[in-house]
Structure formats: C-alpha cells, structure tokens
Amino acid sequence: MPRASLAGHRASAPRADSVLHGAVRYAPVTSLWLAAMLAGAVLGATLAFSWTGLALFLASTATVLLFGHSLGSHRKLIHDSYRCPLWLEYLLVYLGVLVGLGGPLGLLRQHELRDYAQRLPACHPYLRHGGGFWRDAWWQLHCRLELDHSPRIRIEARIAHDRFYRFLERTWMLQQLPWAIALYLWGGWGLACWGVCARVSAGVLGHWLIGYFAHNHGQRHFHVDGAAVQGHNIRLASLLTMGECWHNNHHAYPGSARLGLLPGEWDPGWWVLLLWRRMGLVSDLRLPQDLAPRPELRPWHQQNSY
Helix, strand or coil: CCCHHHCCCCEECCCCCCCCCEEEEECHHHHHHHHHHHHHHHHHHHHCCCHHHHHHHHHHHHHHHHHHHHHHHHHHHHCCCCECCHHHHHHHHHHHHCCCCCCHHHHHHHHHHHHHHHHCCCCCCCCCCCCCHHHHHHHHHHEEEEECCCCEECCCHHHHCCHHHHHHHHHCCCCHHHHHHHHHHHHCHHHHHHHHHHHHHHHHHHHHHHHHHHCCCCECCEEECCCCCCCCECHHHCCCCCCCCEHHHHHHCCCCCCCCCCCCCCCHHHHHHHHHHHHCCCECCCCHHHCCCCCCEEECCCCECC
C-alpha cells in the first residue's frame, strides 16, 4: 500500500474507504457549459467556416494547452515542479483557466482528490475512469461525484488565499467573454465561435479522452505497487497533449517537470522549460532523481499493458 508517498499529500482521510463509496450525480452547470460550447463550435464550423477561423482555433488551442494547462495548471500550480517569477506563474495559470475546465482552485482540488484516490488500493470507478468508455464520458463531462466520506484537501495558504486565484475561481467562465468580444469585433461571430467555443470544446473533450485512455490503455515503464490505478503512456498523442500523454511516467514521478523521460518521448512542455531556463525565466527544474524515493515503485518489464 503506497502510504509513504501519501505522507505529504494535500488530501487525507481517516477512513480507508473514503474514496470508495459515493454517488455520481448530474452537474447541470458543467453539462450546460459544455453543451453551449459545443453548439457554438458546430455553428462556427458549419455556418461560418473560414481558414482564418481554423488557424485561430489551432493556434489558440495549442497556446492554452501548452502554456496554460501543461506548464501553468499542471506542472506549476499543482506540482510546483519548477520556479518562476510570480508574474509568469499568474500568466500561465490564467491561460490554464482559458482551457475551460474550471477555476484554478477547483482544478487543484479535483486533481488532488483523484491523485490521492488512485494511489490507494481501491477507489470509486469515477475516480479511476473505470466505468467503461461511454459511461465515463457521461460521468466526467456531465456529472460530479459526491463521496459519502470525502477526504480533506489542504491547499497551502500561498495558493488558497491568493486574491488573483480566488478571482479566477469566481469568474473562470466569464474569462472567455473578453476574448469572445474581441474576436467578434475583429471578424464577427465566426471567429468568436472558432476562437472560443471550438477551443473550449477541444480542450474539455481532449482532456477527458486523454484521461480515459491514459488510465486504461497504453504503454507502461513503471508499476506502483498497491495502487488502484496505473498510468499509461499514449505515444501518438505527445505533440497534441504537449507532453501530458506520458501518464505512466507521471504516475511514477508526479513532481517531475519533465514528463517524457526516455529517448523518443517528445515533451513540448519540457522543451519550453529548457528554453526558459536558458533565458533566466525559470529555475530549479525538478527531475525524477530530485524526488524522494518511492519504495512502492518498480519497473514494468512488459511494454504493453492489457
């Protein structure tokens, strides 16, 4: 049982079954948010298609996924795997909010609950993407999990009390509005749909798809003894996910700033961090050898999991 790695975890619970029992309930705000974005994306693609709109969609989606989700929300805010000036951290986390998944504090709590649950011997199927493809799509995109005995999640004061993060948490949906207005003024409803609705739809759906496959199918280098879930690497998605597809590596070394650990494992987020380090923007990039030893971690010799 991977208790050693949970000693300093943000989540804790007195009951061993705290993440096992609960009900999945419809979340109307989350569901309607995605439905509205998908409707706008379809309208933009069918009624207002333009090559400018498509280019805007591709560029803006890549920007928020790389700088926002991967470098800002995940590698910095959640795992603090490198150091950077506060202004850069704020910018990256703001871009992470533009992905459309939620506010920074809510995303942090969701991540910590799921990470904590997956390290235990058993957890609810919602937390391990274990309900099958279509059920998991419904659960993750339109519902929320209400545990009977939810773990306590402690977020450090530097983040929990930060006024900027609290502001983003309250207004994360509204953060799309200035961009929608600017794009409408630039090129009409078509660009607003492509640059906001289609981008958010791709970010939300892509995040769920990678989450599902990265916890069920793919290559593995490492095994975490006693864990309910093993991460999987999805090699073909390295560029699309900005390196976030190396999820087996991430389960093994969650605090590493580098996710693609072996030769040929492309990791655009790591490439940017190396560039920024040369520019003096970031420092103290944490790697697997910098992290505390994990006795529950061992090599996985089979290259494909079943």
